[in-house]
Amino acid sequence: MSKVFETYGVNCPVCGKPLLRPQILNKRTGQKMAGACPSCGYMEDINHREIPDNKALTASAHKNEALGYINTYSIFSSFDVFNRRFSNYTASSDASKQVLERSRTIANRIINGETIHTLMIGATGRGKTHLAVGMMYWILERSGYKLLKTVMKNGKPVETFFSWKIIFIDWRELIERKKQSFNDDQMAKQINKTMAEIKNADVVILDDFGSERGTEYSLDLADAFWRDRENKTVIVTTNLIGSDLTARYGDRTLSRMKNHGVNNGITFANIPDHRGLVE
Incomplete structure (x- = not known):
């Protein structure tokens, strides 16, 4: 362990690794300072120089619950994907600046309560996944990790804040794990939990849709996904254009994708390959 930093028995609510x-103590307060996660960048947000009040505790609870939900139900091949932000996207051309700004605009509309299907289309390595994850963090951080919902209480509608429920799904990884789960009960339980939450999540990021080898199994899974998300927000990244998506998944699935998708697409054209430029 480094002589500068120490663990203190608290794990990261996002990736589960020790904070x-x-x-050393804070020179002004004489108290220990807040911790951070070196793996994913999570930082404790309660000021440890003071006893937190109810407002600070509630804000921290929303953040931990929202990030914990992502970690619990997401399917991804590498945790590195969650290091992406708008702030570390390389916008070196007018085209890349435009997709960054459009991603930010759509994220703001999601914060404001719009149901959106946004299709991020472009060749491999153009930054689609980077900006999709950037949208997720923008939504969380700009909204204080919470959103306002109307629920029924004692027969009357009441507005209440809830923590965001966002899931990241690496489409190809999901298909592979679904297949593996046939012979792995523990994996089957985890996959089933994720599939159930796809119906409930406020936002689902569907990454690399269409990258799998076309089979009846993957077509059925795509059909089930879009039945569950037809009227709920989805951020999709794909290398396929509309006609390719229709040929792969059929008119019915594409029709569900288009619902809430008019004028919400983001095309990654005239953008260089970002891989190797950002981590």
């Missing part, structure tokens, strides 16, 4: 904090 680190400076070994």
